[in-house]
Structures are given as C-alpha cells and as structure tokens.
Amino acid sequence: MNLIHSRLQTLFAGFVTAILALFSFQAQAQSQNQNDILTVYTYDSFVSEWGPGPQLKKIFEQQCQCELKFVAVEDGVSILNRVRIEGKKTKADVLLGLDNGLIEEARQLKLVRPHKLTTDHLTPVLNWQDDSFMPFDYGYFAFIYDNRKIERPATSLSELIQSDAQVIYQDPRTSTPGQGLMTWMKAVYGDQSTQQWQQLAQHTVTVTKGWWEAYSMFLEGGSDYVLSYATSPAYHAVAEGHEHYQAALFSEGHVTQIEVAGITNNSKNPELARDFLEFLTSAEAQKIIPVTNWMLPVIDGVELPQAFSKLIQPKTIGFTPKEISQQRKAWLREWRSAASQ
Numbered sequence: 001m002n003l004i005h006s007r008l009q010t011l012f013a014g015f016v017t018a019i020l021a022l023f024s025f026q027a028q029a030q031s032q033n034q035n036d037i038l039t040v041y042t043y044d045s046f047v048s049e050w051g052p053g054p055q056l057k058k059i060f061e062q063q064c065q066c067e068l069k070f071v072a073v074e075d076g077v078s079i080l081n082r083v084r085i086e087g088k089k090t091k092a093d094v095l096l097g098l099d100n101g102l103i104e105e106a107r108q109l110k111l112v113r114p115h116k117l118t119t120d121h122l123t124p125v126l127n128w129q130d131d132s133f134m135p136f137d138y139g140y141f142a143f144i145y146d147n148r149k150i151e152r153p154a155t156s157l158s159e160l161i162q163s164d165a166q167v168i169y170q171d172p173r174t175s176t177p178g179q180g181l182m183t184w185m186k187a188v189y190g191d192q193s194t195q196q197w198q199q200l201a202q203h204t205v206t207v208t209k210g211w212w213e214a215y216s217m218f219l220e221g222g223s224d225y226v227l228s229y230a231t232s233p234a235y236h237a238v239a240e241g242h243e244h245y246q247a248a249l250f251s252e253g254h255v256t257q258i259e260v261a262g263i264t265n266n267s268k269n270p271e272l273a274r275d276f277l278e279f280l281t282s283a284e285a286q287k288i289i290p291v292t293n294w295m296l297p298v299i300d301g302v303e304l305p306q307a308f309s310k311l312i313q314p315k316t317i318g319f320t321p322k323e324i325s326q327q328r329k330a331w332l333r334e335w336r337s338a339a340s341q
Contacts, residue, residue, distance in 0.1 A: 038066055038093050038273060040070050040093065040095075040261075040276070042079065046097060047070045048212075057070065059285070060279050066272060068276070074209050075170070075177075075211055076097045076098050076259070077176055078209075079095055079097050080095075080098060080111075083095060083111050093267040094262070095111070095262050096280075098133070098261075099180075100258040101257070102179075102321075111264060113264070113270065116131075121281065122135065126138065136289060137258075137297065137298060138295060139295040141180040141227065141229060142230040142247035142249075143247070144226050144246070145248060150165075154250070157184065167204050167223055168227070169226070169227035170207065170208050174210065175209065176211075176257060176259075184255045187252075193334060195338075205217075211228065214226055214227065231296060234311060235294040238291065247312050249312040250314070252317065254315070254317065255317060258298075283302070286302050290308070
C-alpha cells in the first residue's frame with residue numbers, strides 16, 4: 001500500500017507540475033503575443049486599399065517582426081472622441097490622424113505621452129517643436145470643384161458663401177476638415193461668423209460625418225463644391241489622369257492642417273509605438289504617404305509627381321493649436337446654432 005501510495009503521489013506531483021508548466025507557457029505566449037501587437041487608431045481612408053495603411057503595415061511589420069493592427073473610425077475628431085470615452089480601457093498604442101487643431105485638447109486630456117524623438121529632420125516649413133506629437137503629412141483645406149461644370153470658380157470664401165453654389169462639407173464635431181472650416185470662418189469673419197454660417201446653410205446640400213462620405217457624394221455629382229484639400233487634384237491627375245478637379249484659391253488665405261501621430265498614455269508597447277512614429281517620418285514612409293494619402297511630405301527631398309507642382313499655393317491663415325483648444329467649444333456652439341437655422 002505504501003508503495004502504491006508513493007507512486008500515486010509521484011504521479012499527482014508530476015501532473016500538477018505539467019499543468020503549472022502549461023499555464024506558465026500560455027501566460028508567456030499571451031504576454032509575448034501582446035508585446036508583438038501594435039494597435040493604431042486612425043481614420044478609415046488611411047487604411048483603405050488605396051490609402052497608405054496597407055503599404056506602411058507591410059513594411060513596418062517586416063522591420064519590427066510584429067503585428068501592426070489598425071482600428072479605423074470616420075475621421076480625426078472621431079479618434080479623439082473614442083479615446084476620450086474609452087479612457088484607461090483603450091487598447092490604442094498610437095493615435096494617428098489627429099491634427100494641429102486637436103493636439104492641445106488631447107494633451108490637456110492626458111491622452112498622450114512624450115515621444116522622445118528628434119524632430120531636426122522635419123522640413124523647416126512646419127517649424128515643428130512639439131515633444132508629444134509627430135507630424136506625418138500636411139496640407140491646406142480647400143474647396144474642390146469640377147471645371148467642366150464651373151468655368152469661373154469662387155476666388156474668396158466670401159464669394160462662395162454669398163453665391164448659390166451647392167456645397168458639401170463635414171461636421172466639425174466629428175471631422176478634422178469640418179473643424180478646419182470652422183477655424184477658417186473664425187479667421188476670416190471673427191464675430192460675424194454666425195451670419196456667414198447662416199448664409200452658407202442656405203445652399204449647403206448636406207453636412208457629413210467624415211471626409212470620405214462628403215467627397216464621394218461630390219464625385220457622384222451631389223454638389224458644386226466639396227470641402228477637401230488643396231492636394232486633392234493631385235490624386236485625380238496621378239491616379240486617374242483627370243485634371244478637371246481643381247481647388248479654388250481664396251484671396252483671404254487657407255487654413256493649414258498638419259496631421260500627427262502620438263503615443264497613448266496607456267500604451268502597452270510604448271517602445272514599439274516610438275519606433276512606429278520614427279518610421280512614419282522616414283524617407284521610406286514619406287515616399288508612400290504623399291501619393292496615397294494625397295498630402296505633402298514632412299521631410300524635404302521627397303520626389304513627388306509633376307501634378308504636385310500644379311497645385312495652388314495658398315497663403316496661410318488661422319490660429320495656434322492653443323487658441324483653437326481654448327475656443328473650440330464656443331465655436332462649435334456657434335456653428336450648431338447658426339447651421340440649424
């Protein structure tokens with residue numbers, strides 16, 4: 001009996017050891033899997049089949065031997081809203097697609113951490129010195145039209161607003177272009193913005209949640225003008241061979257958008273996230289982004305298609321990120337009140 005009992009104890013101990021080893025292996029594997037996944041919140045057009053996401057994912061995964069997981073929402077403002085709601089439960093390691101109009105709010109909400117990367121290699125045009133956000137492209141908001149339909153485009157924001165041309169733009173509560181237009185209106189009209197919003201509302205076809213929905217409607221003939229970017233005509237020229245889509249150059253000036261990426265405060269993989277931010281401004285990535293996201297590169301020396309040399313060259317107007325953050329809620333209330341009348 002003692003011999004049998006001893007053998008049973010040995011078998012039981014071996015069984016327990018095997019179970020513990022299995023659990024330990026599974027835990028290590030799970031931990032390893034988590035460390036090998038970088039989750040990036042971005043906007044839907046960035047990860048579309050024609051956007052930069054698929055190409056960047058392939059190259060970065062080869063470099064990092066990890067999995068780059070994109071989670072897409074409608075637009076940049078939607079990224080901020082989602083992470084704000086998720087709080088500490090967010091799975092995002094990187095926020096990609098906020099812009100200079102949102103970075104102060106994201107910073108005040110303590111959504112991001114310093115990236116600890118050098119910015120000396122960025123183009124001096126940006127004069128970029130922020131230690132929490134890394135730019136990956138930039139451009140100018142503009143209204144796009146089809147010159148087969150419109151022979152004489154509006155030459156100012158005022159002329160467009162006072163016309164009867166059908167316009168589509170994006171909601172500033174959910175879209176960075178929409179917020180860009182809100183900033184544009186305040187920069188041009190200041191305290192008189194309410195009346196201008198009301199005038200624009202008289203010939204606004206619709207206000208969409210995001211950029212892609214608005215631009216798709218325009219391409220289908222849904223309006224005379226759509227709020228987009230001064231670089232949008234380059235896409236049509238390069239990808240489609242069409243030059244009839246053009247950006248209207250406004251005498252008052254245009255608002256600049258600088259798109260950025262930041263590492264979340266709750267990132268499980270901050271080192272990998274830092275590597276990704278550094279990759280975004282590399283020559284390899286910057287060669288891809290302008291001809292897939294159709295914006296301007298943030299480093300000098302990137303060879304661009306000839307179509308980029310034909311784009312409008314607007315002067316810049318607007319506000320600092322801090323000024324936008326301080327006034328954004330008041331401007332949104334003004335827009336909501338005026339646009340609904």
